[in-house]
Amino acid sequence: DTGVSQNPRHKITKRGQNVTFRCDPISEHNRLYWYRQTLGQGPEFLTYFQNEAQLEKSRLLSDRFSAERPKGSFSTLEIQRTEQGDSAMYLCASSPSVGDAFFGQGTRLTVV
């Protein structure tokens, strides 16, 4: 499968725990994006990488959230001290320098 891959697909965690999600973009894509989607809403932009550089972060990305793309390939999104309000679908997308963004299937986080 040459699409955007996200792992895990589902994560249930207790409030206060840390969680980390992984995204493997389409191999030739140098741009990578994280979005968050809550039930009944459209995705909301969180952050954007071009290669390994994090170029933009939304104000939605509180200091409990951190994203990395260490070698310009896969990316991780970590949420520290999770809260119930963090429950959502976390979507990763990738694109080439010029062209459309393709989304992964998402990681669904439930904080109990």
Add this chain to the structure above:
Amino acid sequence: QKEVEQDPGPLSVPEGAIVSLNCTYSNSAFQYFMWYRQYSRKGPELLMYTYSSGNKEDGRFTAQVDKSSKYISLFIRDSQPSDSATYLCAMRRGNAGNMLTFGGGTRLMVKP
């Protein structure tokens, strides 16, 4: 007020009907307009992509952009039960990479 507004539906139509889905937006800097289809618990899938005003047709799908009215539409001809999904409009500024601003999505149900 959100930058991109979309009627959440649900919109229920019989098989074979013509479907019209719409979004309005407030930011005149948006230049690129997309429609994504999202099946339940899946990631968004790009359907149509248009730049500036005008029409674009692809099979049973037609996208229209009216920048003067800040209004975009997606028409689906000969709708099929497999078209039942949530349709998300998305848009971006010209220099914003692929950082997309989404509408909230319209849920479409096509009844056989």
